[in-house]
Amino acid sequence: MQRMTRQRLAVLGLLDRQSDFRSAQQIHDDLEERGARVALATVYRTLQSLVESGQVDTLRHDGEISYRKCRRAVHHHHLVCRNCGLTVEFEGDVVERWAHDLAAANGFVQVEHTLEFFGLCARCAAEDAS
Amino acid sequence: MQRMTRQRLAVLGLLDRQSDFRSAQQIHDDLEERGARVALATVYRTLQSLVESGQVDTLRHDGEISYRKCRRAVHHHHLVCRNCGLTVEFEGDVVERWAHDLAAANGFVQVEHTLEFFGLCARCAAEDAS
DNA sequence: TTATCTGCAAAGTATTTGCATAATG
DNA sequence: CATTATGCAAATACTTTGCAGATAA
Numbered sequence: 001m002q003r004m005t006r007q008r009l010a011v012l013g014l015l016d017r018q019s020d021f022r023s024a025q026q027i028h029d030d031l032e033e034r035g036a037r038v039a040l041a042t043v044y045r046t047l048q049s050l051v052e053s054g055q056v057d058t059l060r061h062d063g064e065i066s067y068r069k070c071r072r073a074v075h076h077h078h079l080v081c082r083n084c085g086l087t088v089e090f091e092g093d094v095v096e097r098w099a100h101d102l103a104a105a106n107g108f109v110q111v112e113h114t115l116e117f118f119g120l121c122a123r124c125a126a127e128d129a130s
Numbered sequence: 131m132q133r134m135t136r137q138r139l140a141v142l143g144l145l146d147r148q149s150d151f152r153s154a155q156q157i158h159d160d161l162e163e164r165g166a167r168v169a170l171a172t173v174y175r176t177l178q179s180l181v182e183s184g185q186v187d188t189l190r191h192d193g194e195i196s197y198r199k200c201r202r203a204v205h206h207h208h209l210v211c212r213n214c215g216l217t218v219e220f221e222g223d224v225v226e227r228w229a230h231d232l233a234a235a236n237g238f239v240q241v242e243h244t245l246e247f248f249g250l251c252a253r254c255a256a257e258d259a260s
Numbered sequence: 261t262t263a264t265c266t267g268c269a270a271a272g273t274a275t276t277t278g279c280a281t282a283a284t285g
Numbered sequence: 286c287a288t289t290a291t292g293c294a295a296a297t298a299c300t301t302t303g304c305a306g307a308t309a310a
Contacts, residue, residue, distance in 0.1 A: 003264060003309050025299080039267045044300060046265095060190060063274080064299060079232055079241070088236050094224060099247055102209050106218050111209070111249030117229055119241030133284050133289060154275080169292045174275065176290095193299085194274060265308070272301070282291070 002049070010036040011046045020085035021059050021066035021078075059116060081121035083128075132179070140166040141176045150215035151189050151196035151208075189246060211251035213258075 002008075010031055022030070028043045038046075047067050050056040059066045059078065070076075071089050075096070079088040095115055103111040120128065132138075140161055152160070158173045168176075177197050180186040189196045189208065201219050205226070209218040225245055233241040250258065 005265060005309070007266070023299085041268080041301080042266055048301095060193070063190075063193065065193075079236060079238060081238065088232075090232070092228070094228065095245070098222070098224065102218075102220070102247060103249055106209060107252035107255075108209060108211065108247075108249035109252075109255045111247050113245065113247045115225075115243065115245040117232060117238075117241050117243045119233055119238035122237035122239075125237075125239045135284070135290060137291070171276075171293080172291055178276095261310100263308105263310095266306085268304095270301105270303085273299085274297100275299105276295105276297070278295085279293095280291105281293105282289105284289075285287095 002053075006036075007038045007042050008046055010034075010038055011043060011050075015050075015056065015067070015069040018068070020087050021057075021068045021080065022085070023064050023066050027067065061118075077115045077117070079117040079119065081124055082118045083120055083124035086121045086123075132183075136166075137168045137172050138176055140164075140168055141173060141180075145180075145186065145197070145199040148198070150217050151187075151198045151210065152215075153194050153196050157197065190244075191246075191248075207245045207247070209247040209249065211254055212248045213250055213254035216251045216253075 011027065014027060014030055014034075018027075018030070024044050024047055025040065027047070028038065028040045031038050031043070047056060051058055051067070055069065057068050057070045057078075059068070059080065066085075068087065072091070074091060076089050076091045077095075079090065080086070092115070095113060099111045099113050103109060141157065144157060144160055144164075144166075148157075148160070154174050154177055155170070157177070158168065158170045161168050161173070177186060181188055181197070184203075185200065187198050187200045187208075189198070189210065198217065202221075204221060206219050206221045207225075209220065210216070222245070225243060229241045229243050233239060
C-alpha cells in the first residue's frame with residue numbers, strides 16, 4: 001500500500017542520517033544539497049505519511065512543524081536545544097500517571113498530553129557566553 | 131504607554147466574559163456579534179500585547195494560537211476539553227523540578243517547558259455516548 | 261496495466277506589516 | 286498636539302491540494 005519511490009527512499013535516508021528535528025523545508029534543502037531533487041510538496045506528503053504510521057516524531061514550535069525519526073517506540077518526550085536543535089529523548093511515566101489522576105479528578109476521559117522542554121545545550125550556552 | 135481605546139476595551143471585556151480558549155478569529159467574530167467592530171489585525175495586535183504583559187495565556191494547537199485571560203498569576207498548565215473548550219487550570223511543581231533535573235543531567239540551561247492536557251470533559255463524553 | 265505517487269502551480273490558513281488616517285492622553 | 290492605535294489591504298510563512306503525467310508493483 002506504500003510504494004518505495006526514489007523520493008521516499010531519499011527522505012527516509014536523510015531522516016536516518018539526521019539526529020535533530022528539522023522542518024520540512026530544511027529537509028527539502030538538505031535533499032537538494034545531496035543532489036536528490038524531491039518536490040517540497042512531496043516532502044510534506046511523505047513526512048505526513050511517516051507521522052501517521054508512527055515512524056516519525058513531530059514538534060510544533062513557532063508555528064512550524066519539525067520532524068525527526070523516533071529512537072524509541074513508546075511514548076516519550078524531548079529536551080530540545082532551541083539554538084542548535086540537539087535533542088534528547090526521555091520517557092516520563094510521571095506525566096502519564098498525572099494525566100490519569102487529573103482526568104479522574106475533573107471528570108475528563110481520553111486525556112492526551114503534550115510535553116516538551118526547550119533550553120540551551122552546554123555547547124550553545126558556552127558559545128553564548130563568549 | 132498603553133492607550134485605552136474602544137477596541138482594547140472591547141477585547142478586554144470579551145476576555146473577561148469568556149472562560150475558554152479562543153482563537154483570534156473567534157474572538158473577532160464574537161466581537162462582531164456583539165456589535166463591536168474591531169479589525170482582525172487589531173485583535174491580533176491587542177492580544178499580542180496582552181500576552182507580552184502577561185495578562186493573557188496562550189495555547190498552541192493544530193497550528194493556531196488560542197487566547198484566554200489568566201486566572202492565576204503563577205506559571206500553570208491546562209486541561210482542555212477538545213470538544214467544547216472547557217478549561218481547568220492547575221499548577222505542577224513536579225514538572226518544574228523535573229525540568230531542573232533534566233537540565234542538570236544533560237547539561238542544558240535556561241530550560242522552559244510546555245505541558246498541556248487535552249481530553250473530553252464529562253458532559254461532552256456523555257453526549258458522545260448518546 | 262493500473263493504482264499510487266510526483267511535480268508544479270495555485271489555493272489555503274493563520275498571522276504580520278506598511279501606511280495613511282483617526283483618536284488618546 | 287504629539288504619539289500611539291486602527292483599518293485596510295497587501296505581504297508572509299508554512300502547508301495543503303488539484304490535476305496531468307510518471308512510475309512502482
